[in-house]
Amino acid sequence: MKKTNRVYGIIGVAAYMANFNADLSGYPKTTTNNDIFGSDKALKYPMKRMWLLQGEPVLYIKSMKSGKGSEKMQPRDLNERYTHLFGALDEKTSSNEVLGKLFSAIDVMNFGATFAEKKQNISITGAVQINQGFNRFQNTNVLSQDILSPFRNSNEKSEEKLASSMGTKIVTDEAHYVYSFSVNPASYEDFIELTDDFEGYTVEAYEKFKWAARVATTAFNTNSKSGCENELSLFIELKEDSKLFLANLDRYVKVEKKGERVLYDLTKLAGILASHQREIKSVELYANPATVEVEHASLPCTVQSIY
Numbered sequence: 558m559k560k561t562n563r564v565y566g567i568i569g570v571a572a573y574m575a576n577f578n579a580d581l582s583g584y585p586k587t588t589t590n591n592d593i594f595g596s597d598k599a600l601k602y603p604m605k606r607m608w609l610l611q612g613e614p615v616l617y618i619k620s621m622k623s624g625k626g627s628e629k630m631q632p633r634d635l636n637e638r639y640t641h642l643f644g645a646l647d648e649k650t651s652s653n654e655v656l657g658k659l660f661s662a663i664d665v666m667n668f669g670a671t672f673a674e675k676k677q678n679i680s681i682t683g684a685v686q687i688n689q690g691f692n693r694f695q696n697t698n699v700l701s702q703d704i705l706s707p708f709r710n711s712n713e714k715s716e717e718k719l720a721s722s723m724g725t726k727i728v729t730d731e732a733h734y735v736y737s738f739s740v741n742p743a744s745y746e747d748f749i750e751l752t753d754d755f756e757g758y759t760v761e762a763y764e765k766f767k768w769a770a771r772v773a774t775t776a777f778n779t780n781s782k783s784g785c786e787n788e789l790s791l792f793i794e795l796k797e798d799s800k801l802f803l804a805n806l807d808r809y810v811k812v813e814k815k816g817e818r819v820l821y822d823l824t825k826l827a828g829i830l831a832s833h834q835r836e837i838k839s840v841e842l843y844a845n846p847a848t849v850e851v852e853h854a855s856l857p858c859t860v861q862s863i864y
Contacts, residue, residue: 560756561763562838564740565803566792567810568600570690570774570822574700575784583727585692585699593692598688601668602771603777608663613765614642617670619670632650636674648676655679656752660745665673666762669744684744684758685766688805690736692729693812702726729806732821733788737807740766740834767792771843771863786864788849789821793830801836804844820849827854 570577578599578676580586584592588595609615610814619692620641622633639646653849655677669683704724742758749757767790775786795801809826812819821844830837844851 560742560758561740561794562797563742563761563795563799564763564792565806566738566740566770566790567806568687568690568736568738568770568787568791569789569810569812569849570595570734570736571601571786571788571819572729572734573784573786574727574728574730575782576726577732577734577785579727584723585727585729585732585797593697593732593734595690595692595736597687597689597736600690600736600774601664603773604766604781605664608765609774609778613663614661615664616642616659617664617668621655623846632849635672635862639672639674646675646677650675650677652677652679652753656748657755660748661750663762663765666758667766681748684742685738687736687738688807690734691807692732692812693735694731694733694806695813697732698730700728702728714790718813727759728784733812735807735812737805737812738770739803748809748811756833766822775864786845788819788845789851790841790843790863791823792839794838794840795836796838799838801833815850817850820850820852822852823853824852827856831855 558670568675576585578586578595586595587593587702593652596640605618609618616638620638621630622637624630638756639658643661646688647654655672656679659672659681660669665681666685669681672678685689702725704726706724740763745757749755749862751824756837772787772792774782777785809823809829811822811825814820834857837857840856841861842853842856843861843863845863853860
């Protein structure tokens, strides 16, 4: 079975009048320096949803079970989700079997897993590692919108309970999150001998990740994510024998407006890679041709449509 080499890259996500990743207060997540960022979970979730809709087995995603009798509908726990996908898990189930089932889930194959159920204690460091994505656009404003509900709030006291309830929607007018990621197939080498019929991280799994990295956020059209879209993806595949290791690449990316379009300036990144061309097998760069312009300087690639 074909296997992929190590890969480094970036994923750019735009948020127009949207809130890509909110904290518990409803505002976009920020550091102590008020820099807006999105967690890796915020980027992975649309990928998992897209895979799920395509019929792929996805383990680490919220799913509901219907209540029995007077019980209310509630989320499945990890054991129930595993059972729902793969059948009952008991204390006699071998770790070999559990590992095989876990790796058959596309999210586990890409992102890894922590599984501690029924005397199983399995930790899988994912072949794909995604870092926090920082908003690289300097002119982002956070807006708060009051929303009038069509229903009154019967829990309010006095005259307020006679009026319709109010809500708040918080969005950024424009933000551009840039994520850095790496793909290291060697992460799974120790599991090859432990699991029957498992041959490690495959090209097929990588291609599914690549497609999700290009379109999953755009495809995920919920209320808060409407207005969020993929706008750039860069994949730098190293040669099989390469000894090159790269730090987070998002720090070398600059995002600014150029008229009505968004300019991704990769000049600094190209300069970093210029002395390592012998280590690189290929560079693939995708962007939204309708809204994005890319300055990629000496990067050995052409800009392809992200869709």
